Amino acid sequence: MGNGNKVEMLLAICAVITSAVAVFIAWDQGRVMRAQQHGAVYPVVQIEGFVSSNDTIASMGLRLSNSGVGPALIERVDMLKDGEPVDSLAPYIDHFPPGYQQSWSSLIGRAVAPGSEVEPLRVDWPREAVSVAERNAAAAAWSELDVEICYCSVFNRCWIARGLGMGTSMSRAEPVKRCERSETDIFEAVANQFRPLQTEPTPEVE
Structure with missing residues (x-):
């Protein structure tokens, strides 16, 4: 060569x-x-229970927030007891003292913007209508439940986050391949399970 x-x-x-x-x-x-x-659209979903009161209102409920930098697309929400999904929240609603007003927000399919908060469940009482002991007893019953949320970024990267009962914070989200969309929204279903606010009966007009 x-x-x-x-x-x-x-x-x-x-x-x-x-x-x-x-x-x-x-x-x-x-x-x-x-x-x-x-990284520019990374959502960080947190959900926690809260119990609060002021001079006029006593409240408890759940609060979801997105502390990330991108929207969180909520695909599935489960309430768990001992790691197993709960079919109905009616037994836990029965622990609420009477005389309350409730509000709820559906989560399935919702896009939670960065820095935004959603209260999927909130219950309010007039301050004089419920004692601290009654409210704490209701919170203790709900603290038996865990909240599990599967959510995705706009690039379809997905995570599962878990919150632990009323008044406690959630664990760090774990990445998953995908989220299966829930067929029903447990917070939308729970709206029909609340007892109405107790009021005095309206007298009949003769």
Whole structure:
């Protein structure tokens, strides 16, 4: 093999190596760019129970917030007892002292913007209508339940987050491949299970 052929072969090997390095750099830059894109829309969902009161109102409920930098697409919400889904919240609603007013918000399919909060369940009493002991007893019954939420980013990266009962914080979200959309919203279903606010009967007009 002449010197010319050796030079040509060396140049060909260098060209192959250069092409391989260029492909690797392009792949690595694409990977970094994708990571930056995902990081720019990374949602962090937290749900926790709350119990509060002021001079006029005593309250308890659940609060969901997104402390991330991208919208959280809520796909599934389950209430769990000892790790198993609960079919109905009626037994826990029965622990609420009478005389309350309730509000609720559906979560399934909701996009929670960064920095936003949603209260899927809230119960209020006039301050004089419920004692601290009654409210704490109701909160203790609800603290037996865990809340599990499956949510995704706009790039379809998904996580499961779990909250632990009324008045306690949730654990760190765990990544999952995908979220199965819930067929029903347990907080929408619970609206029909509340006892109405007790009022004095309206006298009949003769």
